[in-house]
Amino acid sequence: MTSDAADANGARAELGRDLELLARARQELGQVFIGHDDVVDQLLVCLITSGHALIEGAPGLGKTLLVRTLADVAGLKFSRIQFTPDLMPADITGTMVLVYDEDGRASTRFQAGPLFGQLVLADEINRATPKTQSALLEAMQERTVTVAGTAHAMLSPFFVFATQNPFEMEGTYALPEAQVDRFFYKVAIEYPNEDVLDAILDETTGSGLEKARQVLAPADVERLQGRVREVPIASHVRRAIARFVRSTLPDLQGNDPRVRRYVRFGVSPRGGQALVLAAKAHALLAGRFNVSLADVRRAVLPALRHRFQLNFEGLADGVNADALLLELYDAQAREAVVG
Amino acid sequence: MAAEGPNSPVSGAARNELQEALRPLLSRARLLSSTRAMAWTVAGTLIALVLVKAAALLLGPTLPLITTAILIFAAAASAIAVVATAPDALSVARNVETHAGLEERLSTALEHLEEDSVVVTALLDDALARAKSLDARLALPWRWPVAALVASVLAGSALFSLDSYSKRVAASPAESIRRTPVTALDSNALLDLAEAVDADARAGQDAYLAAVAASLREIGHELRAGAPSTDVRPALDAALEHLARAYRSDLGGMELAQQLLADTERVARAATAEEASAPARPRPPGITSSPEEFEASPLARDLQDLLGEMEANPYAVAQASPSEQAEGQAVAGNLLTPEMLEQLSSAPSQPLTEPADGPGDIIGAASESGAGASQLAGRGSQELFLEGVDGPEAQFSGVERSLLSGPERDEGRRIEMVLPTSVAVGSATELELVVGEWTGGPEASLERDVVPELYRAAAGRYFLPSQAVGGATR
Numbered sequence: 001m002t003s004d005a006a007d008a009n010g011a012r013a014e015l016g017r018d019l020e021l022l023a024r025a026r027q028e029l030g031q032v033f034i035g036h037d038d039v040v041d042q043l044l045v046c047l048i049t050s051g052h053a054l055i056e057g058a059p060g061l062g063k064t065l066l067v068r069t070l071a072d073v074a075g076l077k078f079s080r081i082q083f084t085p086d087l088m089p090a091d092i093t094g095t096m097v098l099v100y101d102e103d104g105r106a107s108t109r110f111q112a113g114p115l116f117g118q119l120v121l122a123d124e125i126n127r128a129t130p131k132t133q134s135a136l137l138e139a140m141q142e143r144t145v146t147v148a149g150t151a152h153a154m155l156s157p158f159f160v161f162a163t164q165n166p167f168e169m170e171g172t173y174a175l176p177e178a179q180v181d182r183f184f185y186k187v188a189i190e191y192p193n194e195d196v197l198d199a200i201l202d203e204t205t206g207s208g209l210e211k212a213r214q215v216l217a218p219a220d221v222e223r224l225q226g227r228v229r230e231v232p233i234a235s236h237v238r239r240a241i242a243r244f245v246r247s248t249l250p251d252l253q254g255n256d257p258r259v260r261r262y263v264r265f266g267v268s269p270r271g272g273q274a275l276v277l278a279a280k281a282h283a284l285l286a287g288r289f290n291v292s293l294a295d296v297r298r299a300v301l302p303a304l305r306h307r308f309q310l311n312f313e314g315l316a317d318g319v320n321a322d323a324l325l326l327e328l329y330d331a332q333a334r335e336a337v338v339g
Numbered sequence: 340m341a342a343e344g345p346n347s348p349v350s351g352a353a354r355n356e357l358q359e360a361l362r363p364l365l366s367r368a369r370l371l372s373s374t375r376a377m378a379w380t381v382a383g384t385l386i387a388l389v390l391v392k393a394a395a396l397l398l399g400p401t402l403p404l405i406t407t408a409i410l411i412f413a414a415a416a417s418a419i420a421v422v423a424t425a426p427d428a429l430s431v432a433r434n435v436e437t438h439a440g441l442e443e444r445l446s447t448a449l450e451h452l453e454e455d456s457v458v459v460t461a462l463l464d465d466a467l468a469r470a471k472s473l474d475a476r477l478a479l480p481w482r483w484p485v486a487a488l489v490a491s492v493l494a495g496s497a498l499f500s501l502d503s504y505s506k507r508v509a510a511s512p513a514e515s516i517r518r519t520p521v522t523a524l525d526s527n528a529l530l531d532l533a534e535a536v537d538a539d540a541r542a543g544q545d546a547y548l549a550a551v552a553a554s555l556r557e558i559g560h561e562l563r564a565g566a567p568s569t570d571v572r573p574a575l576d577a578a579l580e581h582l583a584r585a586y587r588s589d590l591g592g593m594e595l596a597q598q599l600l601a602d603t604e605r606v607a608r609a610a611t612a613e614e615a616s617a618p619a620r621p622r623p624p625g626i627t628s629s630p631e632e633f634e635a636s637p638l639a640r641d642l643q644d645l646l647g648e649m650e651a652n653p654y655a656v657a658q659a660s661p662s663e664q665a666e667g668q669a670v671a672g673n674l675l676t677p678e679m680l681e682q683l684s685s686a687p688s689q690p691l692t693e694p695a696d697g698p699g700d701i702i703g704a705a706s707e708s709g710a711g712a713s714q715l716a717g718r719g720s721q722e723l724f725l726e727g728v729d730g731p732e733a734q735f736s737g738v739e740r741s742l743l744s745g746p747e748r749d750e751g752r753r754i755e756m757v758l759p760t761s762v763a764v765g766s767a768t769e770l771e772l773v774v775g776e777w778t779g780g781p782e783a784s785l786e787r788d789v790v791p792e793l794y795r796a797a798a799g800r801y802f803l804p805s806q807a808v809g810g811a812t813r
Contacts, residue, residue: 008457008460011457011460012457012460012461014457015457015458015461227458230456230457230458230459231458232447232450232451232454232456232458232459232462233447234443234446234447234450235450236433236446237443237447288442288444288465289458289459289461289462289465290442290443290444290447290448290462291443291447292442292443292444293442293443294442295442337433337437
């Protein structure tokens with residue numbers, strides 16, 4: 001066997017191991033977070049695409065449990081910040097503190113805040129003031145935090161998984177669009193159906209609680225993040241995504257009349273990038289080495305629902321933004337196939 | 340991540356094998372595409388033929404060069420479409436993976452054949468394994484080009500219909516006749532045409548065509564009888580229009596025309612019946628209504644003239660002996676004796692009692708003739724005049740016999756009485772005593788016995804029904 005062939009075989013074996021790791025991580029998460037396979041997949045997609053997630057769901061649906069379990073499975077340093085109206089930016093980023101050495105000399109030292117973790121759970125992020133919310137911006141985008149003129153790099157990998165309650169609007173501060181756009185996925189956790197709820201009640205009220213095992217290391221996560229970007233995508237699928245993203249723009253002539261009438265702003269190019277990347281991750285999760293139109297469809301709602309907002313007229317008329325998004329995508333996917 | 344080089348035996352073999360595995364699919368896709376394109380070529384050519392044929396019918400014969408050019412263009416366009424739409428490997432892959440549920444594996448692999456990546460290599464292997472397992476016949480099933488076939492059938496049907504239609508129109512006698520000015524027609528030609536059309540009607544059991552033939556025949560007879568062409572022309576035009584319509588293959592239209600014809604006749608009959616039962620219309624000025632006026636009327640004068648000439652004519656049958664009169668009756672059957680005419684002219688009149696009260700009432704001169712004397716009258720005839728007597732051949736020298744004859748004309752409001760001239764003169768000139776156009780006011784009555792048996796039925800259509808008038812029967 002030549003060295004090239006040996007390298008190739010080794011690379012194939014490593015690829016196989018990566019897929020197996022993903023499958024095991026999915027299995028571990030699914031054992032704890034019961035009945036929400038799609039949500040588990042979406043969080044894994046965020047994990048292997050280095051994306052932040054905004055998790056939305058009613059209280060008691062297990063949002064915190066899900067994120068904590070993900071940190072356990074991936075071996076990431078978990079950090080939780082409970083956002084409140086009086087939370088200040090320094091409370092999360094950290095601040096300079098005065099310290100004395102053994103000789104009694106005073107000096108300042110940066111005391112890192114809870115943001116310096118690998119998987120940060122920003123619980124009820126919409127309860128904090130915009131000032132505090134915006135403190136997350138630099139960390140999410142630049143992966144650094146600047147305090148007293150000094151930029152401090154975040155740990156790698158770094159994720160912010162924020163949660164918010166969609167029902168309690170009083171005393172909350174809606175996230176500005178610029179900040180919402182920083183989130184790779186918006187994961188909606190629905191109320192479980194009867195069978196799932198029954199299983200949850202059975203699994204969580206007994207003596208032996210299921211605990212997820214760590215199957216990944218931070219290095220595995222980073223390697224998987226590189227692997228995702230290698231997944232090829234066919235030109236007609238990519239073209240369909242581009243056309244779909246443009247079809248969500250309300251100012252574009254020839255777009256669907258409902259888009260022109262009801263949409264406040266459409267999907268940004270960053271949204272398109274997120275869609276492609278997420279579709280690649282979904283393909284790997286499915287054990288496939290190429291992006292299919294179905295993968296893209298799976299990613300449409302979590303990747304774009306927070307980047308596609310209706311105007312007042314659309315909200316007043318009860319337009320279903322999710323359904324509209326899927327309809328627009330399906331039209332472009334059909335056209336891509338027909339060619 | 341480990342990557343393999345472009346010359347890697349694994350990736351190179353996979354690439355070649357993938358292209359090899361896709362070859363049968365590509366061949367079958369091209370075969371299907373060619374078949375579909377051929378079907379459209381046939382359909383396109385047929386459609387072009389239909390258009391050319393229709394243009395020839397609507398606009399007249401087209402130049403053969405243009406026809407040929409259109410057909411060549413249609414065939415060439417179809418051929419170009421065949422070449423232009425020939426599927427390539429990528430489009431075949433997309434088609435196959437869509438129908439076989441391969442989730443874009445083949446097309447992605449084909450597009451990334453040259454990339455060096457472990458993921459792409461894995462994709463190539465995956466795509467190859469799946470392509471090998473594909474059955475070309477199942478992956479690309481035969482589908483009939485239904486749209487092209489339907490288009491071909493429709494175009495073929497249209498072509499056949501247009502062909503039949505054009506032949507029928509070309510063979511239609513109506514077309515040749517319509518190109519001939521009506522003034523050039525003579526009665527013989529028209530009667531010949533009527534016979535031909537009637538033969539067609541009998542052969543095809545076509546009631547509509549038979550009606551048209553009858554109409555043509557009637558017009559031919561009128562022409563032969565010397566009827567004014569100004570009356571004939573509109574009727575002839577209408578008949579020829581119907582003829583042209585009858586010879587077209589529009590069966591639905593023919594049925595509709597027949598229905599319309601029947602409706603028209605029914606309405607006409609209803610109108611006639613209503614008119615017969617309606618009160619007498621007021622008479623126009625100049626119509627006689629008293630004995631004095633009647634004596635001064637042209638009718639009385641004409642009758643007196645007739646009587647005088649009959650008495651002066653030694654050859655008149657009316658002047659002959661009873662045996663000769665009987666012989667004359669046997670020959671003609673419609674003899675009007677001088678007594679009859681005298682009685683006719685000298686019948687006293689009484690003032691009219693119009694308007695009549697309703698159907699069956701005694702009206703006009705009938706009610707005036709209390710003594711039961713006969714009066715020559717029609718249903719509203721006021722004027723008896725002579726026609727055709729001003730020519731040199733029409734010297735009126737006597738009456739041999741008088742006839743109530745001839746076709747019923749102008750909706751039955753006129754009786755043509757043909758009175759041959761004197762035997763001595765021997766002229767063929769015919770005199771027409773035509774009851775005037777105004778028919779609303781009856782002026783006289785004609786006793787039943789006066790009218791020869793042969794013509795009673797005909798006369799009954801123009802005279803009032805028989806009614807008892809002072810013991811006599813009209």
